Amino acid sequence: MARYSPKYFGQEKGVSAMTLVLNHIPVNSKIISADDHESHHIFDLLYNNTSEVKPDILSTDTHGANRYNFAILHFFGYQFAPRYKTFKNHFEKMFQVESAEDVEQLISLKVPIDWELITREWDDICRLMISLGQHKTSQSVLIKKLCRYKSNTATLKAFAEYDRAIKAQYILDYIDSETLRRHVQRTLNRGEAFHQLRRVIAETNGKKFRGSHHAELTLWNECARLISNCVIHYNAQILSELKESNEHEGRSENLEALKRISPVAWFHINFSGFYSFADSENSHDFSELARKVHLEA
Numbered sequence: 001m002a003r004y005s006p007k008y009f010g011q012e013k014g015v016s017a018m019t020l021v022l023n024h025i026p027v028n029s030k031i032i033s034a035d036d037h038e039s040h041h042i043f044d045l046l047y048n049n050t051s052e053v054k055p056d057i058l059s060t061d062t063h064g065a066n067r068y069n070f071a072i073l074h075f076f077g078y079q080f081a082p083r084y085k086t087f088k089n090h091f092e093k094m095f096q097v098e099s100a101e102d103v104e105q106l107i108s109l110k111v112p113i114d115w116e117l118i119t120r121e122w123d124d125i126c127r128l129m130i131s132l133g134q135h136k137t138s139q140s141v142l143i144k145k146l147c148r149y150k151s152n153t154a155t156l157k158a159f160a161e162y163d164r165a166i167k168a169q170y171i172l173d174y175i176d177s178e179t180l181r182r183h184v185q186r187t188l189n190r191g192e193a194f195h196q197l198r199r200v201i202a203e204t205n206g207k208k209f210r211g212s213h214h215a216e217l218t219l220w221n222e223c224a225r226l227i228s229n230c231v232i233h234y235n236a237q238i239l240s241e242l243k244e245s246n247e248h249e250g251r252s253e254n255l256e257a258l259k260r261i262s263p264v265a266w267f268h269i270n271f272s273g274f275y276s277f278a279d280s281e282n283s284h285d286f287s288e289l290a291r292k293v294h295l296e297a
Helices: 042-047 069-075 087-094 115-120 122-133 139-148 154-176 178-203 214-249 252-258 286-291
Strands: 013-022 025-033 095-098 106-109
Touching: 013 042, 013 178, 013 214, 025 042, 025 214, 042 069, 042 139, 069 122, 069 154, 087 095, 087 154, 115 122, 115 154, 122 139, 122 154, 154 178, 178 214, 214 252, 214 286
Parallel strands: none
Antiparallel strands: 013 025, 095 106
């Protein structure tokens, strides 16, 4: 499973962990080859999320985008909201801007969407998506194959048109809505905050996965995710106590300060040594811990 990846390992082989982070919480994760394209796995992570947190929108950086992800996620009721590194290039590839008499500028698609083709091939598109949703084949493998095939069949051409229609609407919404742009950036910032925590946990083992085959690597990755969730839960408990006490005391300035504190923090956590859970009666008093925290507005 280990592959060469100059981006991550220089001249060495390795594997990578992809994680789905929802509101700071790592709800799903999987081990992938270092040379795998991340976009082939995002639907897998999202659709197989078994947690109680169910997102409507998924944001990634440019590496999460491919030829069909807008269409695939839209078909299953999700909105794909990537942040493109070269957004201008994507806009100019799809749209043209012209002057018009009655409006200041007119934005139109360079190539109109072939809705007739989409309608004609819709049944076959549905069959393809049903196969994806029913796990009749490995989801990431199917998406990888779709992205590698040339769109030389009517169904794939129609599917690409379907994707282009959803992508075009998103690009226009992204330009028009500052709120959308802010939410996408905030989501990616939360993901990066988790990855920083995850790297700190990994450093306790020399930044390397333990194990020599897929099952061992997956177990190690899930253990690291469990530790991450423990840290986030610990922080969230303290923040919840602080919120409740400051609401009761009417300290609005402290409540505003709480909004700027992330539950993904670790400078107060010791990742070295051993933790003993033998004394189950001696549990944490989070109210007492919260009283020791000083908030600066």
